[in-house]
Amino acid sequence: MSGRLSTRLSRLLNMVPYFLAHPGISAAEAADDLGVTTKQLMSDLNQLWMCGLPGYGPGDLIDLSFSEESIEVTFSAGMDRPLRLTSTEATALLVALRSLADLPGMVDPSAAHSAGAKIESAIAGVPAHAPAAPVARVEAPAVTAVRSALAGNRALRLVYYSASRDVVSERVVDPIRIVLVDNNSYLQAWCRQAEGVRLFRLDRIEEAVELPEPARPPSHATDEAAALDLFSGDSAVPLARLRIHPDYAWVLDQYPMQRIAAYPDGSVEATMRFATLDWMARLLLGFGSGVTVSGPPELVSAVRERSSAALEAYRALADTDLARPAIEEVGPA
Structure with a gap:
């Protein structure tokens, strides 16, 4: 939230x-x-x-x-009376609190665990003044820095690992909010290097340093609906055009794809934005013949070249195996 x-x-x-x-x-x-x-x-x-x-x-x-x-x-619909939870409601609340505490950056884990301990005490009938068991703070320092910067409206210097490009980069960002996308928590921020809104997965932030300067994201970047998609619908980000075999329809649910056409044989045409050519080519090769790429031309070429290189490597391996002398196994006399 x-x-x-x-x-x-x-x-x-x-x-x-x-x-x-x-x-x-x-x-x-x-x-x-x-x-x-x-x-x-x-x-x-x-x-x-x-x-x-x-x-x-x-x-x-x-x-x-x-x-x-x-x-x-x-x-008042009861809002003027103290809250009384049933055991089912209390259990559901405890599960929700623990889930939030396990998601980096969504809440202060100490506060969530403390609230959970109080609910558990109430369910068990322990007096409210009884001392609660100490709760270890397990939040990563980088996540703590991110939450602090958001609360204080300060800029951040991040050291971030990008899985799509397999690189670690350093950048200065203006934090906007923390959002939950596909069960992962992200920092939504204005990246000064990219000059655009980006999502930074919190468990991939290797280091975060709160800067003494205020965060100043552009006004259009702070809209609630802005940039909740990983690529923000940015027309500058390349768009792959794909033909998906009926047996591989599951990829539509696993990746941020937009279906644009369906064919009588059950196959589907879809588009997907991608960050780098190398990453997208590797992803498509993993699908084998289940997904065919028809554009853009540079992605088609990258997939074709990688496919040819892989086939050549297999041929070379097969030739090596054939060239090896056969070893005759002799059993006991």
Whole structure:
């Protein structure tokens, strides 16, 4: 979850008890107390108005009477009472907390483990004042630096391993947020070297140093929907055109491909953006005859050349084996 979304969620959760304690307060006063603009507050109230308990009928949703002059909660849907979890709900929450703690950068692992320990204590009936077992902090220093830079709005110097190019590079970035893509957490940032938004997988950041200068990503780069795709739909990134055999249709689910046509024999034509020619050629060779490339020309040539080199290597190996003298095995006399 991004920092902006988590902040809004916390604000929404606190709004019901806040307005119950301040009935009839004006939007301007409430916005000032909550640290938001009046426009943002009214947007939050419209969102809150559609929240409530499962069932989500008129008697389950939070009900509000609000305008810029006066705001009042007319039905709290239980938000004014202490939370009581069933054993099933508590178990689900514990599993979610542990999953988050295992994903680099998504949350402070110490905070997640501490919350989990408190829930476990409550389930087991341990008094709330009982000391919790100490929790070891296992977060990588680079991930800690990334979270700190995001919280302080600071630029970062990264040493990063790129799996697609098999190289380690150093670059300065302006952090935007942490996102979750295919069960991996990434730092979304404006890369000053590439002059574009990039995703950096947190477990591949070898070193991160928080710089004393503020992060200044361009305004268009900070949009929530920006750059959640690994290649951002950037037209400058090469686009491969592929013909996929019916037996290899699974690759459409495993790789970021866009299907553009289907044929009577069951094969599918698709496109896929790639970072480097060498990486894409190696990927396609791994599919054998299951995936055929038709463009761009330089990728077709790279695949053809690598295929020819591989066949030649096999022929040379076969010739070597044939040239070896046969060894006659003689059994016991």
